[in-house]
Amino acid sequence: MRVPNPSLSEYAINTAVVVLTLAVLQYTGWLSDDPAGLDPAFLIAVAVMFPAFSYLIALVVANVRSNGE
Template identity: 80%
Template sequence: MRFPTPPLSEYALNTAVVVLTLAVLQYTGWLSADPAGLNPAFLVVVAVTFPAFSYLIAVVGANVWPSAE
């Protein structure tokens, strides 16, 4: 089994972009009926789970396509 070793800064940057995008969408009301309302619990859950799932996808990709690195 192969494990990818991308830099941690890449995961941090991707996570920050995703969380900030979701926060803006929540604040403007695109994701909820209440504009100007943020759900901090949702943003924290996304910030914790996004890097884990993106790493799992990278592991699957590294093992399905061995030359994907």
């Protein structure tokens, strides 16, 4: 089993971009009927889960590529 060597700064930047994008979409009302309203619990959940799922996807991809070689 191969384990990917993630760059922590890359995960932090990607997470920040995703959370900020979702915050802007929430604030403008594109994601809900209530414009100018943010859901901090949702944004915190995304900020915690996004790096975890990104790492799991990278883990699967590293092992699929290693088995194909």
